[in-house]
Amino acid sequence: xxxxxxxxxxxxxxxxxxxxxxxxxxxxxxxxxxxxxxxxxxxxxxxxxxxxxxxxxxxxxxxxxxxxxxxxxxxxxxxxxxxxxxxxxxxxxxxxxxxxxxxxxxxxxx
Amino acid sequence: xxxxxxxxxxxxxxxxxxxxxxxxxxxxxxxxxxxxxxxxxxxxxxxxxxxxxxxxxxxxxxxxxxxxxxxxxxxxxxxxxxxxxxxxxxxxxxxxxxxxxxxxxxxxxxxxxxx
Numbered sequence: 001x002x003x004x005x006x007x008x009x010x011x012x013x014x015x016x017x018x019x020x021x022x023x024x025x026x027x028x029x030x031x032x033x034x035x036x037x038x039x040x041x042x043x044x045x046x047x048x049x050x051x052x053x054x055x056x057x058x059x060x061x062x063x064x065x066x067x068x069x070x071x072x073x074x075x076x077x078x079x080x081x082x083x084x085x086x087x088x089x090x091x092x093x094x095x096x097x098x099x100x101x102x103x104x105x106x107x108x109x110x
Numbered sequence: 111x112x113x114x115x116x117x118x119x120x121x122x123x124x125x126x127x128x129x130x131x132x133x134x135x136x137x138x139x140x141x142x143x144x145x146x147x148x149x150x151x152x153x154x155x156x157x158x159x160x161x162x163x164x165x166x167x168x169x170x171x172x173x174x175x176x177x178x179x180x181x182x183x184x185x186x187x188x189x190x191x192x193x194x195x196x197x198x199x200x201x202x203x204x205x206x207x208x209x210x211x212x213x214x215x216x217x218x219x220x221x222x223x224x225x
Contacts, residue, residue: 034213036214042218043201043216043217043218043219044153044201044214044216045216046213046214087153089214097143097155097158097166098143098155098214099155100145100152100153100155101152102152102153103152103153
């Protein structure tokens, strides 16, 4: 079983739709969590951190469920420019490194 | 401010040749990471350095791969000899937090094709 698992998709949604991605992690000692975005043939870039209390940045909402060991990303009012691959990242400080999921691909269509 | 700089951006080489990828991290970042990305395996951590010292190289595929960080502003990833299965995009990333527990800043990647 992979340490971080994501539904690869693809998710194909119309503009304006709300879409949600989940990511599960296997190591209960994981301590910090992030969502990165990767455009086609580009490098990953930080989208947002995920806090225990949940956090929101504009149309994006991230949530953490430690009991069930998953994190989620909700995108409201999807834009064409949201089309990308979204990577879930899990860190364990004592391991000193980040583990990336394989990513979920989103395509927003007109 | 300059981001993480990688070179070359693209390299095409023949099996058996030596390949050297280069990375300049963001000034002031004390952690540096080498990742490899393929369709089949996703983004894999190969090795990371804290303050120029290799901390974890458990992701390095085999002895054909080696990485160095002679100073805080330069790192290399070398493959010798290269094989077709090494074809991938190699990303270098740096971070201010030890072990990359904070934000990772990625370079644009080096796209390697081994024929």
